[in-house]
Amino acid sequence: MANFVFWLIVGLTIGSAILVVQSKKLVYSAYALLFTLLGVTGLYVFLWADFLAVVQVVVYVGGILILIIFGIMLTNKITSVNISNTSVQKSIGSIVLLVFIAGLGFMVYKTPWVSVANSEPAQTTETIGRLLMIDYLLPFEVASLLLLGALIAATTLSRKDD
Amino acid sequence: MTVDFLIDWFSTIGNFPILAFILAVVISGIPLFLFMALNAMVAVYAERKVSAFMMDRIGPMGQGPGLHAGKWGLLQTVADAIKLLVKEDTIPQTSDKLLFKMAPFIIFIGAFLGLAAVPFNSSLQVVDFNVGVFYIIAVGSIGVIGIVMAGWSSNNKWSLYGAMRSAAQIISYEIPAGLSIIIPIMMAGTMNLQTMIQFQSGSIWGILPNWIIFNNPFTFLAFFIFFISAVAETNRTPFDIPEAESELVAGWMTEYSGFRWAVFFLSEYANMFVVSGLAVAGFLGGWQSPIPGMFDSAGWGLFWFMVKVIFLIFLMMWFRWTFPRLRVDQLMHVCWKVFIPIAMFNIFGVGIWKLIIG
Numbered sequence: 001m002a003n004f005v006f007w008l009i010v011g012l013t014i015g016s017a018i019l020v021v022q023s024k025k026l027v028y029s030a031y032a033l034l035f036t037l038l039g040v041t042g043l044y045v046f047l048w049a050d051f052l053a054v055v056q057v058v059v060y061v062g063g064i065l066i067l068i069i070f071g072i073m074l075t076n077k078i079t080s081v082n083i084s085n086t087s088v089q090k091s092i093g094s095i096v097l098l099v100f101i102a103g104l105g106f107m108v109y110k111t112p113w114v115s116v117a118n119s120e121p122a123q124t125t126e127t128i129g130r131l132l133m134i135d136y137l138l139p140f141e142v143a144s145l146l147l148l149g150a151l152i153a154a155t156t157l158s159r160k161d162d
Numbered sequence: 163m164t165v166d167f168l169i170d171w172f173s174t175i176g177n178f179p180i181l182a183f184i185l186a187v188v189i190s191g192i193p194l195f196l197f198m199a200l201n202a203m204v205a206v207y208a209e210r211k212v213s214a215f216m217m218d219r220i221g222p223m224g225q226g227p228g229l230h231a232g233k234w235g236l237l238q239t240v241a242d243a244i245k246l247l248v249k250e251d252t253i254p255q256t257s258d259k260l261l262f263k264m265a266p267f268i269i270f271i272g273a274f275l276g277l278a279a280v281p282f283n284s285s286l287q288v289v290d291f292n293v294g295v296f297y298i299i300a301v302g303s304i305g306v307i308g309i310v311m312a313g314w315s316s317n318n319k320w321s322l323y324g325a326m327r328s329a330a331q332i333i334s335y336e337i338p339a340g341l342s343i344i345i346p347i348m349m350a351g352t353m354n355l356q357t358m359i360q361f362q363s364g365s366i367w368g369i370l371p372n373w374i375i376f377n378n379p380f381t382f383l384a385f386f387i388f389f390i391s392a393v394a395e396t397n398r399t400p401f402d403i404p405e406a407e408s409e410l411v412a413g414w415m416t417e418y419s420g421f422r423w424a425v426f427f428l429s430e431y432a433n434m435f436v437v438s439g440l441a442v443a444g445f446l447g448g449w450q451s452p453i454p455g456m457f458d459s460a461g462w463g464l465f466w467f468m469v470k471v472i473f474l475i476f477l478m479m480w481f482r483w484t485f486p487r488l489r490v491d492q493l494m495h496v497c498w499k500v501f502i503p504i505a506m507f508n509i510f511g512v513g514i515w516k517l518i519i520g
Contacts, residue, residue, distance in 0.1 A: 004179075004180045004183070005183065027258070027261070027314065028261075031261065031307075031311065034268075034307055050291065051292075051293050051296070054293050054296045054297050054300045055296075055300075057300040057301065057303065057304070058296075058299065058300045058303060061303055061304060061307065062300065062302075062304075062306065062333070062336065063303075063333070065307065066307065066310065066329055069307070069310050069314075070329060073310070123292070124292065124293075125292070125293060125353055
């Protein structure tokens, strides 16, 4: 059962990811990204990372994807843009792809993977909370300061007056 | 819960995991879908009647089937549903056909996924997630994608304006709603809806039920912030600027008709049910009885949960027929300058309260 659902989700993720890259219309790419992101959510669920899965939906689907679609909607008419340059550099591209896949395969083969028992952890949120608020408190706070700085900078840049 | 139970039950019969999984999902999904349809039908009738009584009218009336819509207009929504199903499904010539056809179903998926985690009573819940509260908030954001898709693909300025307003509004109001739902999570120390509801059993000083809303002043305030933000997230009046019929025709739904429009309606009422259910589970004790220690069985649990949710849905209808619509700038002002500061203050207050009083 788990295998069947897993391959279904993998198919959804990869299929929609190919659509994202291949689609001639920018809007279709953006909407195909929705299914890619939901597929990745499914993969997180298979790793027993329920909290991370939900965060994935909130942040990527609810935030980033909507901003991307917003940007496309505001800059684009419904008659899609003409892509004038359709060359994808097939020969050089395939060489780069092969080298990349070979490198990745070598890395996957050489890494000493640590295998853990495939069982449901009792509480994921509690562990994450402990790690964030006790073990990694300083990096956590620094990250929030960085985000606050980015927020203030964005507001300052987008204001026209004063 | 139901899904897990069904999968376990099927595994006792025989070893056919894929079939068992599909069967379990379908068997628990179909009643949920029927519930969604029933919910919309009852809610549409209730909305007609509530609006009528608030305007000193009598609403749909009639005797028997036929031209008149049943006794007290009870068959009105049946007639509405049949009309919507047989109506022509028009698709504008200049629209983006694929996205136009897909949009209602994306919105539907968002509402349907939310309904799957609603705890009707201690055992009647399709899936009992460890992160249930967060899950409901998260799948709510899938609907926004559908709304934007519908607005853009209609290729119509009113639809596009409606969709943009809707996206801006829902993204903004997700923040105070999320910050307020953190408070029950802080109080109960869990995101699991069932554990959260069990936390709210018992009573305070023997009089009030031990619901999170009555726990301290901050939680009391947080409930109202959450509920108002939830009303805004469902795009209902006074927060209905995305469909504002006096400015935008019907906003992002302008070009839709027939069955696709009915799907929008189904999803809107299902969303109302889901956010009310979340408010009830987080603040109003879920399926716990309002009289501590009495009427506690599972059947009564279902009854109390439905009573509370229906009361909140009635409140939403009451809002709709009482308050005028907010302007776009007022809407953003209320969200960013009033609700978010109060919600943050609430989190701080509850933290201090928990440290000192416990």
